[in-house]
Amino acid sequence: MKQFIFIVTLLLAKLSFASDLTISTSITSPVSGCNLTNAEIVKITIINAATSPYSGTFDVSYTLNAVTTTESITVPILATSTTYIYEFNTLVDLSACAIHDFTFVVSDINDTNPSNDTVTASITNDCTPTPGTFTGATNVCIGMNNGALDLVGNSGQILDWENSIDNGTNWNSLTNNSTSQSYNNITSNTNYRVIFNGFHGICPNDTVYHLLEIDSISHAGILENDSIHCDTIFPTVIHLNNYTGDNIQWYLSLNNGTSYTNYVNPYDTLSYYEITPNFQFFASVKNGTCPADSSNVIHISYIEQSNAGVIQGVDSICKDEPFHTLTVNGSNGNLLNWQLSTDGTNWTTLTGNTNPFQTNIPNTSANYRAIFQAGDCPQDTSMFQITILDSSNAGILVGANSFCDTINNGLIYVDNFTGDIISWVSSMNNGATFNSIPNVNDTLFYANIKETTGFAVVVQNENCAPDTSALLTIQIIQNLTAGxxxxxxxxxxxxxxxxxxxxxxxxxxxxxxxxxxxxxxxxxxxxxxxxxxxxxxxxxxxxxxxxxxxxxxxxxxxxxxxxxKHPTLSSSTDTITLGNSISLLADPGFSYHWTPNIYLNSPSIYNPIATPETSTDYLVEITGPGNCIFTNNFHVIVAVDLSIIVVHNIVTPNGDGFNDTWQIEEIEFFDQNEVKVFNQYGQMVYQASPYLNNWNTDNLPNGTYFYTLKLAKNQPVIKGTFTIIDQQ
CATH class of the missing domain: 2.60.40.10 (Immunoglobulins)
Structure with a gap:
């Protein structure tokens, strides 16, 4: 028993002091994918690379975004070349759409080979793309359209734009991976789509669609013919035929087409009653986005009944007068003709249909009539009777004399006159004015005339115009005066x-x-x-x-x-720089008149200040003694100093106080300047006259723009470019 314990102790000692742990380069978890979360499991495989089993405690860690997570592992026994799968207790946030770089490390104090303790791995999180939405037209007019479709609110990678003109059956690549697609003069309904995938190509593709429909050209069609009515109140209907469009507007004119107002009616028929005696309608039809088209103008006339009125004129007239005039008052309609009858039964149509009507005097008394017709209304006739008289004739005066003294008398008588003597007249100013003499006899006695006097007799036959005889002058020669x-x-x-x-x-x-x-x-x-x-x-x-x-x-x-005599004429020539002034000094006189009078502070003084924009010849007319007029000439040459004009070529409208507006140095000295700015397509995007260094580019896109600058109306055009950057 003691021997077994000793062997195990020796074995454990050997395991603890001769280790070589490493990490597999194939990371179990996480792995690259679509829409990874903020709580992903981290799992690695640990390998015993030593030649003897391992038992003990060691540290494992991973570092992500400069943050290291370390955990300790205790392994009872790990045989040679065997693996141990370890799952970290701490979850990792991989929700950001990006490539996440991991560094994994295994640490054991008894590791004899630290060179294989570290493994790196890159885990990609690819997020599902957001297709976004289209901005731009949904309808355009056939044959007259151009513009762009813009994609906003999208995320991910645009692979391509495609279009289809057969409702999506076939799609054509437009080879465009930007957020904007232009179109120009398309003639049929066109579907557009944009194909996306994630930024890293892992998430599945997505597609967004947009239909651009074509509107047919507006056609206003045809209104029915003009109409004329002979009654006072009439209902009628106008029909609009053969039109193309979905928006109908009617317009009414009460002043023969000088101006029109909207007559509210959205339909293709228009019912109306009498508005004024004469008025006009036309229809405007608009189809979708296409420009409106106007129909023909229909004229509606209200015609009163025919009325020949009353003929007025002189009912008794002298036969020797060259003509007489008849006038119709209170008539309505067109005067068709005048007719003459000497017996009241047979009528002769006269030449001319004017009112008033001037015609020759007939040889005998006669009847006249005027025939009127309003539109298609029945004709109407008025009558007038005239009596023909012999003309007045004042005859001839007899009995003239001339005298050089102050004692005179004599008798004047009238011969061969027709009519009644209504008066005698006298004139002392050769007929310029007359004084009436109350005498209705055919003789006139005069005596002691003090100055040359002319005499005449006035004769009138019934209603004929009075006739005055030629002036008979009795000349009185008094003391002569040369006047x-x-x-x-x-x-x-x-x-x-x-x-x-x-x-x-x-x-x-x-x-x-x-x-x-x-x-x-x-x-x-x-x-x-x-x-x-x-x-x-x-x-x-x-x-x-x-x-x-x-x-x-x-x-x-x-x-x-x-x-x-006037002084010697003078002239001068001076040169100034554009924007400057010069004092012009005329010769002495009483009054002055300068021409041309432009660019002068006063055209009527002897020393005006001239500030011309171009070289100008001034002429001053000087009124001197006796109201005599003489002239001075001044030639003012205007030179333009372009060296003072400096056009800035950079605009950075970001609100930092530097180059926020487009600057042209010294432009304030040219108050007649004119500036135009164009984009790279030649479209004018800005214009000002005068320009005051106050344009902040109106949120135009970054890029290079072209400008033209004219310092004054008759000055040459300066051209150049400038760049807009850092618009954000």
Missing amino acids: TIVAPDSVCYLSDSLDIFLQGYSDANFWWEISLDSGLTWSNTSQFTPFYTYNTTNQTTNFRVINSEIGCENDTTNHVIHIY
């Missing part, structure tokens, strides 16, 4: 020819004379009319008019025209 020369006191040097005239003179023989030496000598101009054209405007000139009549004393009037 007054009407002309300016001064004119500008070398100005255009000047018309001067004589007023307040008495009729007689008169002529014009001029003097160029202040009246020392005079030249006869051979001008014998009250008007004289003055062509020599280069020196001061004296004018005089001499009025003469045999038996009367001559009279003379004088006038001097002074000549103002």
Whole structure:
């Protein structure tokens, strides 16, 4: 018995002091898989690699994410090359979708071969992919569509996009593993699908579907023909035929199509009563996403009954008048024609259907009638009777005389007149105005006329227009007067020819004379009319008019025209930089008018400030003494200093206070600037005029963008690119 105990003791001592434990590289648990949990079992296989059995206590551990879990194991006896499966008491969290790297270690103080004590293993957790949802159109218009379908809320790995135009029977690969798929001008219903799997390819694939349906082109169809109604209240129905669409809107115009308002009715038939005498409808039809189409316009007219109204005109008229005019008032409808009858039975259609109607005078009394018709309404007729009279004739006056003294008398009589004398008239201003003389006899006596006077007689035959005879003038030659020369006191040097005239003179023989030496000598101009054209405007000139009549004393009037000379015309050329100003200085004068008047602080002062955007020629008209006008010319050359403009090529709109907006240095000095920004597809994504360095890119995607910059309206375009980065 003592001998057995001694042998066992020796054996145990040998087991404890000569160990070589190792871990199998094939980890029992966990293993890579889909959707591992946060409580996975850790189980390893321990191998006795020593040449003798093992018995005792040792430590095993695993390290994951820098956290080590250690547990102690007591093994009664483990034969050589045999295994021991150990399950850790502590569960491990492998729920994160990732590759989890384990380090397993077996530790025994008597291990003679520590090189095989450590084993590493990588366990992959692949999570089920989330297909997400589509954003984008569900319907597009045939032949006029482009856009993109975007996938949002998805997880996992996109393997490919596919589409099908036969409702999913056959699918075509689009070779696209992004979250966006573009389409352009598709012509049939198209199914799209995206195929996913987990990021590590362990979990089974998943698929998400989207149908993009095609809408046919909108067609508004045809409305029935225009309609005209001859009654006052009418119900009717308009039908819209042969249309394509699911959204019908009707539009009404009360102003002959100048503007339309929505007439609420979603149906393809429209019932209505009279709205106004004239109105219009059209229908707008929209099919799905396709643009709306408009039908033809239908005109609805409300026609009152035909009414020929009342003919108005002169019912008694002189036969010698060239024409007379008839007017219809209170009528309704179209004037079809005018007709004439001299016996009331037989009617002749006259040329013309106007209202008022102007026609020749018939030779005898006659009847007129006007025929009206409104639409298809029955015709209506109005009548008018006219009587023809002989015309008034004032005849001829006899008995004219002229006198150069103040004692005169005589008799005027009228001969060969037709009608009744209703008055005599006199005029002292050659017929400009008349004074009535209460005399209805065919003779008129005059005496002691103080000034030249004209006489006439007024004769009227019944309702005919009065006739006034030609003016019979009795000329009274009093003391002659040369009148007054009407002309300016001064004119500008070398100005255009000047018309001067004589007023307040008495009729007689008169002529014009001029003097160029202040009246020392005079030249006869051979001008014998009250008007004289003055062509020599280069020196001061004296004018005089001499009025003469045999038996009367001559009279003379004088006038001097002074000549103002203007200063020498001047001009200048100056150069400024765009955005700067220059003071323009005109020659002295009384008033100023600058052209062009743009870019000036005032166009009516002698020293305006000019701030032109382009090179400009300015002209100032200066009014000087005698209202003479002379000019100055100024040529302002505008140079653009592009060196001060610096366009930043980076925008980082992340709110950190640096480059959050697109900056163009010194742009504030060009308040007429214009900026346009385009994406890589040539689409304009931003525009501003003026640009104020305040654009934060409006959440545009990161990338390179193109810009055009014009500093002023007539300046060249600057082009370039800039990049948007770090949008998050």
